[in-house]
Amino acid sequence: MLVNRLTIIGAGPAGIMAAVAAAEKGKKVLILEKNKAIGQKLLISGAGRCNLTNDIPVGQLFENYHNGDFLRNAFAQFSNQGLMQFFEDNGLKLVVERGQRVFPASQSAQDVVNFFRNVLQNLRVQLWFRNRVMKVEKQEDGIFRILSKKAEIFSKSVILASGGKSYPRTGSTGDGYRIAKQLGHTIIKPVPVLCGINLKEEWIKQWQGISLKNVSIRAVRGEQILAEEFGEAVFTHSGISGPAVLDLSRHLAGIKNYGGIKILIDFKPALDIITLETRLISEFKKNPSKALKNIMRNLLPRNIIDEFLLAGGLSGEIKGNQITVSQRHILIFLLKKFQFTFDSLRGFDEAIVTRGGVNVKEVNPKTMESRIVPGLFFAGEILDVDGKTGGFNLQSAFSTGFVAGVNA
Numbered sequence: 001m002l003v004n005r006l007t008i009i010g011a012g013p014a015g016i017m018a019a020v021a022a023a024e025k026g027k028k029v030l031i032l033e034k035n036k037a038i039g040q041k042l043l044i045s046g047a048g049r050c051n052l053t054n055d056i057p058v059g060q061l062f063e064n065y066h067n068g069d070f071l072r073n074a075f076a077q078f079s080n081q082g083l084m085q086f087f088e089d090n091g092l093k094l095v096v097e098r099g100q101r102v103f104p105a106s107q108s109a110q111d112v113v114n115f116f117r118n119v120l121q122n123l124r125v126q127l128w129f130r131n132r133v134m135k136v137e138k139q140e141d142g143i144f145r146i147l148s149k150k151a152e153i154f155s156k157s158v159i160l161a162s163g164g165k166s167y168p169r170t171g172s173t174g175d176g177y178r179i180a181k182q183l184g185h186t187i188i189k190p191v192p193v194l195c196g197i198n199l200k201e202e203w204i205k206q207w208q209g210i211s212l213k214n215v216s217i218r219a220v221r222g223e224q225i226l227a228e229e230f231g232e233a234v235f236t237h238s239g240i241s242g243p244a245v246l247d248l249s250r251h252l253a254g255i256k257n258y259g260g261i262k263i264l265i266d267f268k269p270a271l272d273i274i275t276l277e278t279r280l281i282s283e284f285k286k287n288p289s290k291a292l293k294n295i296m297r298n299l300l301p302r303n304i305i306d307e308f309l310l311a312g313g314l315s316g317e318i319k320g321n322q323i324t325v326s327q328r329h330i331l332i333f334l335l336k337k338f339q340f341t342f343d344s345l346r347g348f349d350e351a352i353v354t355r356g357g358v359n360v361k362e363v364n365p366k367t368m369e370s371r372i373v374p375g376l377f378f379a380g381e382i383l384d385v386d387g388k389t390g391g392f393n394l395q396s397a398f399s400t401g402f403v404a405g406v407n408a
């Protein structure tokens with residue numbers, strides 16, 4: 001039998017930061033982790049570069065989240081600036097890139113994991129790997145009884161930081177939802193977000209791997225605009241993904257009926273229709289004897305042009321000086337509103353985060369303590385909060401982890 005003051009379940013960014021904050025306050029900390037090492041998801045985050053946070057003004061952080069109001073207090077206690085200071089103070093150099101995204105200067109998520117391994121070691125945080133927690137009970141004497149694969153552990157307080165359900169191969173398989181439910185918490189139905197979109201068009205395979213920059217992507221049903229995002233996208237074997245699409249998926253999560261949804265791409269969002277028409281007229285004037293398929297290379301990625309023109313019933317062989325007004329209008333329509341049919345969102349296997357989880361109404365936002373079970377705390381993606389791409393999900397994991405660690 002093992003008795004500990006604070007036990008943390010899960011060694012992802014939330015659990016790690018909770019351990020750091022608690023140990024820095026002199027608490028004795030044990031982390032139980034089912035994997036054989038810390039931070040398995042952290043290791044693949046940001047495509048192996050680890051987008052740690054976002055350097056936007058602190059006061060605007062919460063605006064980038066589902067249930068962002070719940071996070072305001074945590075950000076006031078440990079903000080993006082606080083997190084960056086923490087890294088720099090402990091020797092991890094950072095760099096700020098496009099979109100205010102913050103990465104380790106070495107561009108290596110492995111360096112971030114190594115950094116945390118050293119910090120935990122220096123603070124003498126005890127780690128118990130390959131030790132999956134099955135159940136947590138609160139005894140009548142107020143002590144928690146934690147049943148894990150390797151032992152029965154007793155603890156005065158517990159932080160549940162076991163993550164969501166997405167990318168289950170990293171260890172986040174939704175165990176924490178079951179544990180929280182058994183302890184009396186409500187679990188908001190988990191759904192995958194920050195994921196790609198499957199499209200109905202079979203031919204989309206031909207565009208696989210083609211990336212688009214500075215496009216606007218809309219999800220519409222009839223005249224209603226359901227969501228719109230701007231930025232980068234990439235076509236996949238089954239549809240479309242990339243940062244703008246991932247953010248778009250957050251607005252589509254939880255919609256009960258996906259029938260009739262269309263995905264519209266505006267390839268030239270910076271140009272209004274009149275400016276675009278002027279540009280086309282000028283291209284056709286400059287290239288009177290060039291084939292349309294070649295002229296369009298000045299406006300679109302080369303490998304999408306055949307299918308693009310086909311969608312408008314236009315021949316790629318017409319010459320610049322043969323294009324009629326109505327053909328020009330078709331081109332404008334296709335450039336501004338190229339249409340696909342939404343099929344479905346990709347699933348948990350590929351989703352960057354999970355929406356849903358522990359109902360935030362049942363958690364004190366100032367401490368991350370359960371309002372139902374005193375001594376039980378939550379941190380990270382297990383909570384029903386999720387952010388946009390750009391470092392926001394790691395920031396909320398670190399902030400809620402910090403607050404839970406200080407208060408547990």
Ligand SMILES: Cc1cc2nc3c(=O)[nH]c(=O)nc-3n(C[C@H](O)[C@H](O)[C@H](O)COP(=O)(O)OP(=O)(O)OC[C@H]3O[C@@H](n4cnc5c(N)ncnc54)[C@H](O)[C@@H]3O)c2cc1C
Binds near residue numbers: 176
């Ligand atoms: C491919 C990918 C790229 C991403 N890139 C970024 C990015 O660049 N920037 C960003 O902000 N966010 C990114 N995210 C999201 C971010 O990684 C997560 O939101 C964050 O890791 C959540 O932290 P967490 O500690 O709450 O949970 P997790 O990181 O999921 O950690 C939970 C831990 O708990 C353990 N665990 C689960 N159940 C048990 C149990 N029963 N017993 C013991 N241990 C258990 C798991 O093994 C895991 O180690 C990315 C996600 C993915 C999938």
